[in-house]
Amino acid sequence: MPNTTSDVPMIEARGVVKRFGHNVVLRGVSLSVARGEVVAVIGPSGSGKSTFLRCLNHLETIDGGHVAIEGEPLATTDARGHCRYVPDAEVRRICAKTGMVFQHFNLFPHLTVLENLIEAPMVVQGLPRAETVARAEKLLDKVGLSQKRDNYPARLSGGQKQRVAIARALAMQPDIMLFDEPTSALDPELTGEVLRTMRELAEERMTMLVVTHEMGFAREVAHRVAFMDQGELITARPAQEFFADPGHERARAFLEHML
Template sequence: MPDRTSKPAFALSLQDVHKRFGSNAVLRGVSLQVAPGEVIAILGSSGSGKSTLLRCINHLEAIESGSIEIAGETLVQNDTGGQARYPDDRSVRRICARTGMVFQHFNLFPHMTVLQNLIEAPMTVKGLGRGEIVPKAEELLRKVGLQDKRDAYPGRLSGGQKQRVAIARALAMEPEIMLFDEPTSALDPELTGEVLRTVRQLAAEHMTMLVVTHEMAFAREVAHRVLFMDEGVIVEDRPARDFFASPQHPRAQAFLQHML
């Protein structure tokens, strides 16, 4: 068990991560270190491996080889034969609980109210009592501007409201790292701003975040660093200001010319 009194140098560390789907190599030797409180924007064309990278970090997908450390704990590392080996399921769940993930399509439980969506995982996974978690959940709803939707069902919410509930639900588990997989891609343009305001607030509070996004203005404003991926490889990893001022890789240059 790691010493929780001493903070690790990196909130997240990946070394030479490989992931395949059949004959398709989706991640081809990805290495990455993220400092606590750092906001990383992950950019790239569709199919470049961005979403798969996030899904491997929180073990929605298993890798073939490489290592992943989350807050100083080893989620997976190579065995002597160079194959990725994970610890027991209980350890995997505990380590992955240090991350929270927000998906493109909300994934809320439609038969539960907004409040019930927030308290379900802390009660069932962490064993918290209702009296303990409800005040925290209500505070999170205030944080995302939805305290008046406490007893509403997801079907009565707009897309932007659903996504803010999804963010609050992830935060209810008190993660150390938030992973956002294109959180605004399923929203109408006028609803995008309210979700991005919530993510900006988290950045101001120094939450460690990896954000897959096509919102270039948001990435330029909020991210400390930009990773640009192409064909399963990080081809550019630079401070956001430098990346947007003068991308170096030809694929990144073409991407920005198309997006800006």
């Protein structure tokens, strides 16, 4: 049974190891995210940030460690080092608690904006069309794109596509939102509209784990900042504290380069 106690972490990763062949990408990463918390994950390119995010919703499988979502184990490793996932049906149910927004939008080009939002709730969740459309229209209003509901993605700007992608993820009513570099493919002038939508989600107490290079967002919106380098989570501190003093030389050098 799901554990609904409020002090149970929404995300709990302990000692997560991930290898691609002989290349160890994650070296025992541990991070816990509380209900309503916004955690920004920052660090150099190639440090394992995106891989870690993908391991949390089974887009990548881990080779060691423990992952639980809202107190429900997704993957565990026994004393002999054997990593096992729960049965496939349980994996799908647990991963449905998370919504994912990617760097490159991943919208269906042959569907309109509205159709992009209603496809998964109707097909995966089996919801009636009228209910799904009503929810989708509210979400498009939320991200400021009601007027684009009948447009195809090719007619949208990059910022508009990413806001549709956020609305599409929210249409599945997840408890947790995972963002993988949501603004890195955008021109600077389009970044602000996406970050504004994410700020509003944070104000509504949505639990969010955000891989980002946007230091302003990390400083102003995140409750905590987690710094990764070379496959390790080096430090995780309250945002204001981190930016005042990262507490680790590698994090300090990264900040000096970014700010």
